[in-house]
Amino acid sequence: MARIQRAIRRKWQAGGVRILIVDDDEHLARSLKRGLEAEGYATDVALDGTDGLWMAQESHYDAIVLDIMLPGLNGYRVCDALRAAGNWAPILMLTAKDGELDEAEALDTGADDFLSKPFSFVVLVARLRALMRRGRRERPVVLTVGDLRLDPGSHRVWRRDDEVSLTPRQFSLLEFLMRHPGQTLSKSNILDHVWDQAFDGDPNIVEVYIRHLRKKIDEPYGRASVQTVRLVGYRLDPDGGR
Numbered sequence: 001m002a003r004i005q006r007a008i009r010r011k012w013q014a015g016g017v018r019i020l021i022v023d024d025d026e027h028l029a030r031s032l033k034r035g036l037e038a039e040g041y042a043t044d045v046a047l048d049g050t051d052g053l054w055m056a057q058e059s060h061y062d063a064i065v066l067d068i069m070l071p072g073l074n075g076y077r078v079c080d081a082l083r084a085a086g087n088w089a090p091i092l093m094l095t096a097k098d099g100e101l102d103e104a105e106a107l108d109t110g111a112d113d114f115l116s117k118p119f120s121f122v123v124l125v126a127r128l129r130a131l132m133r134r135g136r137r138e139r140p141v142v143l144t145v146g147d148l149r150l151d152p153g154s155h156r157v158w159r160r161d162d163e164v165s166l167t168p169r170q171f172s173l174l175e176f177l178m179r180h181p182g183q184t185l186s187k188s189n190i191l192d193h194v195w196d197q198a199f200d201g202d203p204n205i206v207e208v209y210i211r212h213l214r215k216k217i218d219e220p221y222g223r224a225s226v227q228t229v230r231l232v233g234y235r236l237d238p239d240g241g242r
Contacts (some may be wrong), residue, residue: 017132018042018060022052022078023067023094032065035121036128049073053081056089063128066111067094068102076109083110084154090131092124108168110153143178145238148217148225150178157217164216169194173209174217177226177236186233210234 019041023029026047033043044061046052050072056064064082068075079091093111095102106114112131115124143150149158155171157164166174172194177185187206195205214226225237 016040016042017062018044019128020044020046020052020056020061020064022046022049022056022064022070022075024048024070025067032121032124036125039125049075049078053078056082056087057085061089063090063092063132065092065094065124065128068096068106076105079106079109079111080154084151084156086153088136088153090128090134090136092127092131094119105168108171109155143175145178145181145236146225148178150175159217159221159223162221166213166216170209170213170216174213177234181236181238184229184233184235189233206234 017040019036021029021032021036021043023032023045024047029045029047033045036043044055044059046055049070052064052066052070053073056078066075066078070078073081075093079093082089082091090113091111093106093114095106095114095116103114103116112134113127115127141152143152147160150171151157152175155168157166157171157174173190176190176193187203190206191203194209210226210228214224217223218225225239227235227237229235
C-alpha cells in the first residue's frame with residue numbers, strides 16, 4: 001500500500017485529468033494505461049478490487065474504468081462501496097460480451113456507463129470523455145416515507161434502523177412506490193416504469209413482486225404499507241398501517 005501511495009503522490013504532482021484503471025488482466029490494464037497516457041491523461045492501475053477500492057477512496061479521480069470480474073472484491077462491490085461512501089466519480093464498467101445481466105447490474109449498482117469486452121480503445125476514450133464532460137453527479141436524495149428509507153445511490157433500504165435486503169427488481173418497485181406515496185398506481189403504470197414499455201410477459205408478475213415486497217418490508221414489522229386498491233392498482237401508505 002505504501003508503494004502505491006507514493007506512486008499516486010508523484011502522479012498527483014503532475015496535475016491534469018486523472019483516471020483509475022481497475023482490471024486484473026495485467027496486459028490489458030497496462031495497454032489501457034499506455035493508450036490513455038498517450039491521450040494526455042494521468043493514470044493509475046489496480047490489479048484487484050481491494051486495491052482499486054482503496055485507491056479510489058484515498059485519492060481524487062476524474063473517472064474510473066472498472067472491470068467486473070476481479071480478485072478480492074468484484075467490480076459490483078467496489079462500485080457499491082464507493083457510492084455508499086458518497087464517492088460519485090464517473091465509473092465506466094467493463095462487462096462480459098453479450099452480458100445483458102452484467103450491464104443491468106452495473107447500472108443498478110451505480111455505474112454511469114458500461115462497455116462490453118472486447119471493445120475498441122477509440123470508443124472507450126470517447127465514453128470516458130462523455131462521462132467527464134458530465135462531471136460528477138450529485139448523490140441522489142434519500143427517500144423517506146414514514147420510517148421507511150431508501151437510498152437510490154447505494155441501493156439500500158431500511159425499515160426503522162433495520163436494513164432490508166431486496167433484489168434489484170424489488171428495489172426498483174419500492175423506489176417507484178416511494179416516489180409516489182399515497183398515490184394509487186395501476187399495474188400497467190408499474191410495468192411501464194419498473195419493467196419497461198416493451199414488456200410482453202404476464203402482467204400478474206406485478207402481484208408476485210408486491211407479495212415479495214410485503215414479506216420483506218411489512219410483515220416482519222407488523223405493517224401493511226403496501227396496499228392493494230381493488231380493481232385499480234397499488235399504493236404505499238405513508239402511515240404504514242400503524
